[in-house]
Amino acid sequence: MGEVTVIEEFTTNISAPRLFKALVLDVDNLLPKIVPQAIKSIEIVEGNGGPGTIKRMNFAEGSEFKQVKHKIDALDEKNMSYAYTLIEGDALMDKLEKISYELKLESGPDGGTKGKTSSTYYTKPGVEIKEEEIKAGKEKAAGVFKAVEAYLLANPEAYA
Numbered sequence: 001m002g003e004v005t006v007i008e009e010f011t012t013n014i015s016a017p018r019l020f021k022a023l024v025l026d027v028d029n030l031l032p033k034i035v036p037q038a039i040k041s042i043e044i045v046e047g048n049g050g051p052g053t054i055k056r057m058n059f060a061e062g063s064e065f066k067q068v069k070h071k072i073d074a075l076d077e078k079n080m081s082y083a084y085t086l087i088e089g090d091a092l093m094d095k096l097e098k099i100s101y102e103l104k105l106e107s108g109p110d111g112g113t114k115g116k117t118s119s120t121y122y123t124k125p126g127v128e129i130k131e132e133e134i135k136a137g138k139e140k141a142a143g144v145f146k147a148v149e150a151y152l153l154a155n156p157e158a159y160a
Contacts, residue, residue, distance in 0.1 A: 001097055004129060005120040006138065010145075014152050016105040016113040020080045021159040023148050024103070028055070034151045035144065036060060050075055054087075065090045073100070080105040091137075095129055097122040099137075117141075 012019065022030055028042040040058040047053030053072045059065050068089030075082055086092065086099040102118040119138070123129050152158060 001125060002123040002128070003120055004123075004134065005118060006134060007116065007118045008138070010115045010117070011108060011112060012115070012149055013110070013112040014149060015111055016080055016107045016115075018152060018159045019113050019115075019148075020077070020082075020105050022152055023145070024075070024082045025077070026159070027148075030148065030151070031144065035147050038063060038144075045069065047072070057089075068092075093133070095123060095127045095133075097124055 028044075031039045032041050037060055040060045042055055042057045045054045045056050049072075051072050051074055054069055055072070056067055056069050058067045066089075068086055068091045070084045070086045073083040073085055081102070081104045083100070083102045085101070092099070099122070100118075100120045104116045106114045108114045119134075119141075121129055121134065
């Protein structure tokens with residue numbers, strides 16, 4: 001099994017605690033509400049929402065993918081960090097064993113957020129993942145982040 005890790009850093013004017021609440025703690029409710037054209041629902045399949053919990057994300061009609069399952073590996077509200085692994089679903093494209101994600105948010109000096117994401121792609125034996133495939137996945141994730149960011153900017157009272 002091979003692995004490829006991509007690390008990205010970002011900043012936003014939204015406060016870190018507010019962003020963490022929306023992007024991590026209430027994402028199951030928020031995403032189907034703000035991007036229904038992409039995400040139909042997110043539901044807990046097993047667990048209580050903490051580490052070890054398995055969630056299923058169902059994509060909207062006409063989406064490239066039908067559903068994925070991911071397992072929460074770590075959730076630290078105090079330090080605003082979150083890690084999960086995509087363990088099942090058509091987004092793995094029969095090429096990947098899994099994809100592990102980590103998110104860490106910090107309060108920036110201006111009241112905004114400095115964030116860092118890490119994505120590790122674990123390929124099946126004998127399979128090589130192309131840079132374009134990783135880029136396509138990153139673009140979809142960036143689109144979701146931008147939707148959450150836009151929602152929070154347009155709704156200053158949300159998650160305050």
